[in-house]
Amino acid sequence: MDFTPSATSREWLARLQDFLARYVLPHNAAWQGDAAKGVYPAFMQDLKDLAREEGLWNLCLPMLAEGEPGTRLSNLDYAPLAEAMGRIPWSAEVFNCSAPDSGNMELLQRHATPVQRAMWLVPLLEGEIRSAFAMSEPDVASSDPRNLQTEVRREDGDLVVHGRKWFITGAAHPNCRLIIAMCRNAGADAGASHGAHSLVLVPLDTPGVEVVRNIPIMQHASLDGHCEIVFRAARVPEANLLGGWGEGFALAQSRLGPGRIHHCMRTIGQCELALELACDRALERRAFGTALAQQANVQEWIALSRLEVDQARLLVLRTAWALDNGIPAQQLRSDIAAIKVVAARLQVRVVDRAMQVFGAMGLSPDTPLAWLWTWGRALRFMDGPDEVHLRTIARCEFDKARERGGSSADYFTTPEQMAQEPRVR
Secondary structure (H helix, E strand, C coil): CCCCCCHHHHHHHHHHHHHHHHHHHHHHHHHHHHHHCCCCCCCHHHHHHHHHHCCCCCCCCCCCCCCCCCCCCCHHHHHHHHHHHHCCHHHHHHHCCCCCHHHHHHHHHHHCCHHHHHHHHHHHHCCCCEEEEECCCCCCCCCCHHHCCCEEEEECCEEEEEEEEEEEECCCCCCEEEEEEEEEECCCCCCCCCCCEEEEEEECCCCCEEEEEECCECCECCCCCEEEEEEEEEEEEHHHEECCCCCHHHHHHHCHHHHHHHHHHHHHHHHHHHHHHHHHHHHHCEECCEEHHHCHHHHHHHHHHHHHHHHHHHHHHHHHHHHHCCCCHHHHHHHHHHHHHHHHHHHHHHHHHHHHHHHHHHHCCCCCHHHHHHHHHHHCCCCCCHHHHHHHHHHHHHHHHHHHCCHHHHHCCCHHHHHCCCCCC
16 A cells, blocks of 8 residues: 555645635635625625636545546545645535535445436536535434434325424535435334335425524534434435435445545544644743743643544545445445544544644634644534444444454463464474
């Protein structure tokens, strides 16, 4: 395995970093000001148009078909670009690489009918609309899909959706037009998971669909939204079924691999930024007659952060490499679960250390640290809580142990074996 960025990746990264420095970073304060007022920035469309003119568009989609706009970078080549975007959290939308659209576009690429592609995939690829993926629910532990209560039933050639979802990212975006809703099939056996769910393409303006509220996360309200949505007998044509009836769970799992790589690399970019800020602060601030950088505990925080960021990056890059080399996502379940846990916990630790170096300023809106810490804490729930992913990893390890058939017992040493003379041939 060689994770050295390819010439292609280095070229696109240089172009992206130049664009971020010239156009995106100068708008960062204006973005924060508009976000504080709950106003979606008017300049976003100008930045998107400029990014597309420069070819920095759909960077995250290796499966683009001929004629579809984008770069077709591999997961491994895109990873450093996602890290660069993570340093300015709102910047991914500029390049049409933001979640949940990236995962939704991949899902539609794989499973949409020609009509669905024309209606939804094409405008998403063009950046004309945004979308949401609705799975989590307020009244159940949604990490176990057997609990999901939102129901879809077939009726007179239509699909009728009834239920409630929440923490649905992107649904408050002014350009959101589509919800991909995970629903339990009417009549499915209670407690069933595989084969009991379907994905339904629900236009946001469908009668019976109500965005109830944009839920703040730890007192931070996202412009894109983490929304509570109610479906009250929302009716769409049966042609809005994505994939087959009962294939929803399998389809939803298929979108998670690359999407988690994107999330994790953006997280690593944010951790790098936090580490840089902490180092700069430690060099310039003095306490008790010396620079903070000379304090042993601060040196340890900086060193641990460097070790942990580099370790996490290698783990994510290895997973990206495996996906690019044709290893099915199903065989990478443990790896994909691992990077999600590692990255989220990493962000909380690294940013927390940086906040300590900054002191009270680290809690204020004067630096990005408070927001980065909040987002890292939220990541420990998003796409499933840490505990579910740790359970997946443990199950994979136990499966390996069963395949070994107890062969590790060869490494035990009994008193009788210790008393035997070794045989040397």
